[in-house]
Each structure stands twice: as structure tokens, then as C-alpha cells.
Amino acid sequence: MSAAAIRFEDVTLGYGRRPAVHHLRGTIPAGSLTAIVGPNGAGKSTLLKAVAGALPPLEGRIEVAGGRAKRLAYLPQAAEIDRSFPVSVFDLVAMGLWGKVGLFGGIGRRQQASIEEAIAAVGLTGFERRPIGTLSGGQMQRALFARLLLQDASLILLDEPFTAIDAKTTADLLDLVRRWHAEERTVVAVLHDLDVVKRIFPRTLLIAREPVAWGETGAVLSAENLLRARRMVEAHDPHAAACAR
Amino acid sequence: MTLDLLSPFTEFAFMRRALVGVIAIALGGGPVGVFLMLRRMSLTGDAMAHAILPGAALGYLVAGLSLPAMTVGGLVAGVIVALLAGLVARVTALKEDASLAAFYLLSLALGVTIVSLRGSNVDLLHVLFGTVLALDDAALVLLAGIATLTLVTLALAYRPLVLDCVDPVFLRSVSGAGTPAHLIFLGLVVLNLVGGFQALGTLLAVGLMMLPAAAARFWSAEITAMIVIATGIGIVSGIAGLLLSFHAELPAGPAIILTAGGVYLVSLVVGREGGLLWLARPRKHLEA
Numbered sequence: 001m002s003a004a005a006i007r008f009e010d011v012t013l014g015y016g017r018r019p020a021v022h023h024l025r026g027t028i029p030a031g032s033l034t035a036i037v038g039p040n041g042a043g044k045s046t047l048l049k050a051v052a053g054a055l056p057p058l059e060g061r062i063e064v065a066g067g068r069a070k071r072l073a074y075l076p077q078a079a080e081i082d083r084s085f086p087v088s089v090f091d092l093v094a095m096g097l098w099g100k101v102g103l104f105g106g107i108g109r110r111q112q113a114s115i116e117e118a119i120a121a122v123g124l125t126g127f128e129r130r131p132i133g134t135l136s137g138g139q140m141q142r143a144l145f146a147r148l149l150l151q152d153a154s155l156i157l158l159d160e161p162f163t164a165i166d167a168k169t170t171a172d173l174l175d176l177v178r179r180w181h182a183e184e185r186t187v188v189a190v191l192h193d194l195d196v197v198k199r200i201f202p203r204t205l206l207i208a209r210e211p212v213a214w215g216e217t218g219a220v221l222s223a224e225n226l227l228r229a230r231r232m233v234e235a236h237d238p239h240a241a242a243c244a245r
Numbered sequence: 246m247t248l249d250l251l252s253p254f255t256e257f258a259f260m261r262r263a264l265v266g267v268i269a270i271a272l273g274g275g276p277v278g279v280f281l282m283l284r285r286m287s288l289t290g291d292a293m294a295h296a297i298l299p300g301a302a303l304g305y306l307v308a309g310l311s312l313p314a315m316t317v318g319g320l321v322a323g324v325i326v327a328l329l330a331g332l333v334a335r336v337t338a339l340k341e342d343a344s345l346a347a348f349y350l351l352s353l354a355l356g357v358t359i360v361s362l363r364g365s366n367v368d369l370l371h372v373l374f375g376t377v378l379a380l381d382d383a384a385l386v387l388l389a390g391i392a393t394l395t396l397v398t399l400a401l402a403y404r405p406l407v408l409d410c411v412d413p414v415f416l417r418s419v420s421g422a423g424t425p426a427h428l429i430f431l432g433l434v435v436l437n438l439v440g441g442f443q444a445l446g447t448l449l450a451v452g453l454m455m456l457p458a459a460a461a462r463f464w465s466a467e468i469t470a471m472i473v474i475a476t477g478i479g480i481v482s483g484i485a486g487l488l489l490s491f492h493a494e495l496p497a498g499p500a501i502i503l504t505a506g507g508v509y510l511v512s513l514v515v516g517r518e519g520g521l522l523w524l525a526r527p528r529k530h531l532e533a
Contacts, residue, residue, distance in 0.1 A: 131467075
């Protein structure tokens with residue numbers, strides 16, 4: 001197997017002292033396309049947040065190969081975007097260039113072309129001047145994918161990117177995910193649609209606070225594993241003692 | 246006729262000084278106001294304006310109606326209240342708006358008390374409503390300096406400021422510039438309020454920030470245009486307000502803010518971007 005893009009060293013994540021992800025060990029290989037699957041409350045979003053560096057682990061370490069800066073792109077679930085803010089689709093997508101132009105760098109003709117290209121790649125040509133407040137949910141998600149394209153990251157984290165998105169948009173955006181995979185970028189996506197996972201994602205991490213199964217998708221998504229995951233997440237003990245592991 | 250209308254500026258030096266002062270205030274206050282509005286901090290500006298009062302009042306207690314003493318005092322008090330309110334909001338269960346409200350009410354009461362300890366009611370009126378018709382050289386230099394510093398700083402911090410409003414999570418994932426940009430912006434707010442305080446007083450200092458910004462929202466859906474429009478409205482309100490106060494013999498500060506308020510009300514009704522008239526007028530929907 002190729003080098004690790006992300007290495008989890010006995011990672012426990014959580015809020016307060018309650019673990020949302022418990023003692024996770026393992027690696028995500030560079031260039032792999034991995035789905036994270038599990039019931040609600042299984043710690044999937046928490047895990048991505050921690051990989052993105054937005055949540056320090058309670059214990060253990062998460063190692064991102066090459067560091068996070070400029071290499072990592074993260075699309076959170078229901079992005080906390082102020083849709084009423086007066087900026088255009090073009091400006092929103094242009095934010096993806098931050099890693100290249102930073103605080104003061106100019107956006108010249110070349111950058112402008114790359115922004116337009118990204119907008120075209122997600123099928124939003126003609127929407128450049130529209131205020132972001134006028135976009136539908138699916139169009140907004142397309143714009144955010146265009147921004148991801150511009151970030152040109154080698155590690156891309158997607159948290160439920162297709163929730164409440166129609167089939168056509170999902171298919172278009174999945175094409176981009178395939179393209180990233182073909183370009184040997186590492187993609188990790190939290191997903192609920194197991195059909196999509198089986199069709200497109202070669203590797204899967206099934207998690208229910210504890211990792212249930214991890215590896216080749218077909219083997220991980222067995223009926224037995226899925227049932228086990230559902231049972232595990234239901235265990236919540238208000239009087240839990242300190243973890244001895 | 247036009248000459249007659251504008252003659253106060255050609256005839257009286259104090260009117261020319263007031264003119265320069267309000268233009269400087271509008272130049273800095275316009276953009277700061279737009280950002281306050283877009284960051285949903287419109288009332289924060291108001292609260293901060295009251296928060297600078299005890300500092301300015303202490304300066305007054307020590308040195309009388311002295312510009313440097315009141316300016317430094319106001320700056321210190323404003324920064325302290327901003328930091329304390331932010332700290333309480335982060336450490337305790339109290340939200341930022343409640344904690345800010347508590348501190349500014351305390352500040353306002355404290356400030357008025359301090360002024361009354363030494364001053365007369367006239368002084369109190371000056372502190373509360375400003376002395377735009379009595380700006381001396383030092384005050385004008387201060388106002389111009391604040392406007393310059395504000396515009397340069399905003400130009401430099403523009404990207405992270407906008408990004409921090411639109412998508413803070415994204416900004417945090419690509420850069421650590423969000424928090425410093427926010428703190429610098431808060432500093433600019435305090436600075437502009439201290440400047441406005443000299444001319445318009447603690448109660449109205451925020452007027453040339455928020456009213457033009459709120460009015461501009463009804464004329465554009467694009468942030469750059471909004472800033473330009475807000476600044477323009479501020480300048481026009483300043484000039485018109487001064488003339489109104491001169492010809493109608495009204496107090497100058499309130500006349501300026503009333504004019505800005507008038508522009509806001511007109512915009513609210515006829516503004517192209519969601520003004521009431523446009524909302525009320527039934528128009529056939531488009532094909533696409």
C-alpha cells in the first residue's frame with residue numbers, strides 16, 4: 001500500500017469528556033477514495049472536523065502527511081455560510097484561491113480564467129454575477145464544489161456533501177469526486193447513501209463511535225457489520241466511568 | 246440662490262471646520278458602518294459608543310474639555326469594555342449581546358456621573374451631543390487621521406474581513422487571519438466612535454455609521470457599491486445637516502443625524518433593493 005495521507009494514532013475525540021470517536025487507530029492511504037459510514041451520532045462529522053484541524057483530539061494524535069496548510073480542503077456539513085451576505089457566486093468561488101493569492105495577492109487574468117473554468121466545471125456558467133442568496137441548495141453545493149476545485153488540495157474532506165441534493169446534481173458532483181480520485185488526490189467523504197458508496201468508493205470506514213470495520217467497501221458493508229454498528233451507537237451510559245483503555 | 250444656501254461655509258470659519266470634520270467622520274464611518282451591519286453588529290456599535298463615555302469623562306475630570314485627555318480616555322475605555330464583554334461571553338454562559346449590554350449600561354451611568362461631579366449641565370450636553378461647531382485644529386487633525394487610518398486598514402484587512410463574515414469556517418480552514426482581522430476591526434470601531442464622539446457626542450456618534458449603512462442596503466446588493474453609497478450618504482447628510490442647522494437654527498449634531506435618518510427613511514420606502522414601494526407594487530413575474 002502507498003504512503004499514508006492521514007494516520008490516526010489511538011485517537012479519541014469528543015466534547016467535554018464524552019467520546020464521540022473512541023480509540024481509532026489506522027491510516028488512510030494517499031490517493032485513496034474513502035467513505036465514512038455509520039448511524040447518526042457515530043462520530044463521522046467529528047472525525048472529519050478533527051482531521052481538518054478544527055477540533056483537537058482528547059487523546060492520541062492525527063497526523064496529516066505534509067501538514068494541513070494549503071494541502072487540505074474541507075467542506076463541512078451544512079456550511080456555516082451567511083447566504084444573505086452581498087457577494088456573488090464568482091466571489092464565493094474565488095475564495096478557493098486563498099492558498100495561492102493569500103491576503104494581498106492580485107487576481108489577474110489567469111486566475112480569473114481558472115475561476116470561470118471551475119464555475120463551468122460544476123455547470124454554473126451564467127450564474128457568476130448572481131448574489132449567493134439567490135441560489136438553490138443544489139446550486140450552492142455546486143458553487144462550493146467549484147471552490148474546492150480551485151483549492152487544488154491533495155486531501156479533500158467532504159461531510160455529507162449530497163444530503164438534500166437531487167439525483168442530477170449528485171451525479172454531476174460525484175463525477176468531480178471521481179476526477180479527483182483519478183488525479184490521485186486523497187478524498188474522504190461522510191455519506192449516508194450506501195448505493196453511492198458501493199458504486200464509487202473503493203474503501204469504507206464503518207464507524208459507530210468505535211470503528212466497526214475498515215477496508216474494502218464490499219467486505220465492510222456486510223449486513224452483519226451494519227447491524228453491529230446500529231447496536232453500538234445506541235449504548236449511552238450517563239454514569240460512565242473513566243475509560244481504562 | 247445656490248450661493249445663498251452655501252454662504253454659511255464661505256462666510257464662517259467654524260462652519261468650514263464643521264464641514265471638514267463631518268466629511269472626515271463620514272469617510273471613516275461609512276465603510277465601518279457597512280461592515281458592522283453585515284456582521285450583524287449594528288447595535289454593538291451603539292453599545293460601544295456609550296462604553297467610551299467613562300474614559301472620556303475621566304479625561305475631562307482630570308484635564309477639562311481637553312481633546313487629548315478625552316480621546317485617550319475614550320479609547321482605553323472602549324477597548325477595555327470590548328475585551329471584557331468578549332471575555333465574559335466566552336468564559337461564562339452569558340451571550341455576547343447581554344454581556345455587552347451590561348457593560349455599556351454600567352459605562353454610560355458611570356460616565357454621566359463622573360461628568361456631573363465636576364461639570365455643569367452645559368458640559369454634560371457637550372459630552373452627550375458633541376460640539377461639531379467648535380472643532381479646533383487638533384480635533385480636525387484627529388478626525389482626518391482617524392479617517393485615513395481607517396481607510397488604509399480596511400483596504401489591507403478587506404479580504405479576511407469579508408471572508409470572516411461570509412464563511413468563517415472556510416477562512417479558519419485556510420488561514421488564521423480571521424481573529425486578528427476581527428480584533429483590528431473592533432479597534433477601528435472604537436477609534437471611529439472616539440472621533441465621532443468629539444463632533445456628535447456619545448449618543449449620536451454612531452449615527453453617521455449606521456444610518457448611511459442601513460440606507461445603502463436598500464440601494465445595492467453588492468458590498469463594494471454599498472460602501473461607496475454609504476460613504477456618499479454620510480457626506481451628503483453631513484453637509485445638508487450643517488446647512489439645515491444654520492438656516493433653521495437647530496442644534497448641529499442632531500440636525501446631521503436627522504438628515505441621515507431622513508435619507509434612511511426615504512431609502513427604506515423607495516430603495517431599488519427591496520424598498521417598501523418595490524415590495525408593495527405588484528409586478529408580473531418574469532419568464533425565467
